[in-house]
Structures are given as C-alpha cells and as structure tokens.
Amino acid sequence: MCNQCNYKELxxxxxxxxxxxxxxxxxIIGNNAFPLSVSDIHxxxxxxxxxxxxxxxxxLDLLVExxxxxxxxxxxxxxxxxxxxxxxxxxxxxxYCKICGRMDCLSPETVSVQMTGFLKNFxxxxxxxxxxxxxxxxxxxxx
Amino acid sequence: MCNQCNYKELxxxxxxxxxxxxxxxxxIIGNNAFPLSVSDIHxxxxxxxxxxxxxxxxxLDLLVExxxxxxxxxxxxxxxxxxxxxxxxxxxxxxYCKICGRMDCLSPETVSVQMTGFLKNFxxxxxxxxxxxxxxxxxxxxx
DNA sequence: ATTTATATTGCAATAGAGTTGCATAAATAA
DNA sequence: TTATTTATGCAACTCTATTGCAATATAAAT
Numbered sequence: 001m002c003n004q005c006n007y008k009e010l011x012x013x014x015x016x017x018x019x020x021x022x023x024x025x026x027x028i029i030g031n032n033a034f035p036l037s038v039s040d041i042h043x044x045x046x047x048x049x050x051x052x053x054x055x056x057x058x059x060l061d062l063l064v065e066x067x068x069x070x071x072x073x074x075x076x077x078x079x080x081x082x083x084x085x086x087x088x089x090x091x092x093x094x095x096y097c098k099i100c101g102r103m104d105c106l107s108p109e110t111v112s113v114q115m116t117g118f119l120k121n122f123x124x125x126x127x128x129x130x131x132x133x134x135x136x137x138x139x140x141x142x143x
Numbered sequence: 144m145c146n147q148c149n150y151k152e153l154x155x156x157x158x159x160x161x162x163x164x165x166x167x168x169x170x171i172i173g174n175n176a177f178p179l180s181v182s183d184i185h186x187x188x189x190x191x192x193x194x195x196x197x198x199x200x201x202x203l204d205l206l207v208e209x210x211x212x213x214x215x216x217x218x219x220x221x222x223x224x225x226x227x228x229x230x231x232x233x234x235x236x237x238x239y240c241k242i243c244g245r246m247d248c249l250s251p252e253t254v255s256v257q258m259t260g261f262l263k264n265f266x267x268x269x270x271x272x273x274x275x276x277x278x279x280x281x282x283x284x285x286x
Numbered sequence: 287a288t289t290t291a292t293a294t295t296g297c298a299a300t301a302g303a304g305t306t307g308c309a310t311a312a313a314t315a316a
Numbered sequence: 317t318t319a320t321t322t323a324t325g326c327a328a329c330t331c332t333a334t335t336g337c338a339a340t341a342t343a344a345a346t
C-alpha cells in the first residue's frame with residue numbers, strides 16, 4: 001500500500017511503457033493494503049475494463065522482473081503480488097490464513113531478522129528474503 | 144535429514160498405520176539432505192517399487208497434517224517436503240535457486256528471528272514460520 | 287478360519303494456476 | 317503514410333494437485 005508513489009513515474013523509470021493496463025495493474029496492487037492473487041487483480045480490473053488473463057500474467061511478470069512488485073508465495077497454491085519495497089515502504093513479513101486464504105502484511109518491526117554473518121560467507125547470490133507466518137486468522141478462529 | 148529418527152515409530156506415534164509406502168515416503172524425505180518435490184519422491188520410490196502419484200500426494204498430506212513433514216513453498220510452482228522440526232532437528236531457513244530450482248537447507252544458526260513481542264499480541268493463531276532466501280546458487284552463478 | 291468392516295491404494299477424470307505460440311491491434315519511428 | 321516495433325488477445329497446452337470411485341489389502345469380529 002502506498003499513498004506517495006507515482007505509479008506512472010515508476011513505470012517510466014523502470015523502462016516500461018506506461019500503458020493503461022500496466023498502470024491499472026500497478027495501481028490496484030499499490031492501493032491495496034494486502035497482497036493480491038492474480039484472480040483478485042484480474043477480477044478487479046475486469047469489472048471496469050475487459051482484460052485478458054494472460055495479459056495480467058504478463059504485466060505481473062514484467063513488474064516483478066523490474067522489481068516494482070514482489071511475488072509472494074503462500075502456504076497455498078497461487079502466488080500473491082504486493083508492491084516491492086522502495087523508499088516509501090520497507091520489506092515486511094506476511095501472515096497467511098490457511099482457512100480463508102487471506103494474506104496480510106505485518107508491519108516491518110514485528111519481526112527482526114539477523115543474518116549478516118551468513119550473508120558474508122554465502123557463495124551464491126541472494127536476491128530476496130521471504131518471511132511468512134502461517135496459521136489461522138482471528139475471524140476464522142471464531143468458527 | 145535425520146540419522147536418529149525411527150520412522151516407523153514416528154508413524155505409529157502419529158496414529159498412522161506404518162504401511163510400506165508411508166514408511167518409504169517418510170524415509171526418503173528423512174534421509175535426504177534437502178527438501179524434495181513430489182516428483183522427486185515419486186521418481187525415487189517408483190524406481191524400487193511402483194507407486195501411484197496420487198498415493199504419494201495423499202501420504203504427503205497425511206504426513207503434513209500429522210506434522211511429521213513440512214510443506215515448504217518455493218519461489219517456483221511446486222511445493223517441497225522436508226522432515227518437520229522435532230527433538231533431533233530444529234526449524235531452519237531454506238535457500239531456493241531460481242535458476243536450477245534446487246532448494247537447500249540452511250543451518251538454523253545462520254539466521255536469527257526475533258518476534259516475541261509480536262506473538263504476544265497477535266489475535267490469530269500462528270502454526271508455522273517459513274523463512275526462505277531466493278537467489279542464484281554458486282554453480283548457477285558460474286554460467 | 288471365514289466373513290465383515292475399515293483403511294489404503296490405484297486409476298481416470300478433472301480442476302486450477304501458469305505458459306506458449308501465433309494472430310491482431312496499438313503505438314513509435316521512418 | 318507506411319513500416320516497424322511493442323502490447324494485447326485468444327486458444328491450446330503444461331504442470332501441479334485434487335476428486336470420485338473401484339479395487340486391494342489389512343484389521344476386527346464371529
């Protein structure tokens with residue numbers, strides 16, 4: 001979620017033509033408080049303006065490749081998409097409810113990860129750290 | 144990976160009939176140094192004794208449900224399976240190479256995660272923490 | 287030991303998520 | 317305007333996983 005990002009600018013800076021559909025996909029992701037699945041995004045977009053599933057996949061691939069968006073794995077089958085960390089928002093962990101399938105963002109301070117020693121010695125390249133908590137959310141616990 | 148686990152005992156303690164196939168699936172996972180995909184497991188098992196894909200899926204579901212085995216998500220599409228933490232092995236993070244798709248276990252000390260404050264206040268239930276590093280492994284970096 | 291019940295496995299068909307190839311449309315450059 | 321490149325759509329397909337039901341095998345009861 002971001003109130004400060006200029007999405008069109010982000011696209012241009014990433015060397016992507018700021019087409020209507022790309023902009024809409026990025027906005028939907030950026031304006032949402034939690035990561036969305038492809039079908040979430042497709043459904044939202046399709047409500048206002050018809051768009052093909054494949055186009056959504058391709059736009060997401062581009063946005064992930066250009067690091068504007070993060071692909072986040074769930075305890076379930078589909079990937080979720082959220083705005084990538086930038087000057088306005090830090091990386092943060094997520095909580096996945098295995099009952100309702102909803103994924104929430106946790107604030108960056110909830111969990112502190114320390115791994116400098118490891119990073120110094122690791123012979124490969126690390127691009128990304130993903131930290132996810134799986135469980136049952138407050139609402140689903142009630143039932 | 145475990146040299147101390149008695150797999151048959153683990154099954155019985157978990158209230159699962161220790162059938163030949165269940166035992167073999169659990170052994171294959173337990174004897175391996177890194178998490179395996181369903182097709183890794185199926186191929187290995189099929190070499191010695193024919194087994195149906197679906198049976199492997201079902202056995203894995205059971206083992207995960209009974210918490211003998213952990214289902215670990217990759218940056219890719221398939222789930223991987225590794226021995227669940229128990230008295231002989233602690234929970235640990237994983238490294239996933241996005242080029243060759245190989246998943247490695249990292250030793251538990253490489254990364255320290257601190258989140259007691261968060262856990263105290265969280266209104267839902269947390270069952271599991273998954274920490275994964277994505278990147279490119281040493282071998283794939285060379286090419 | 288034979289029958290009955292229950293639990294496990296196999297097989298075929300299906301679902302869901304994501305990808306590919308090629309055609310069409312839109313945008314940029316010449 | 318025409319040519320070229322880029323973006324989108326459509327259909328078919330792949331891969332991973334699941335479901336329903338039939339066939340076996342195992343355990344329980346008589």
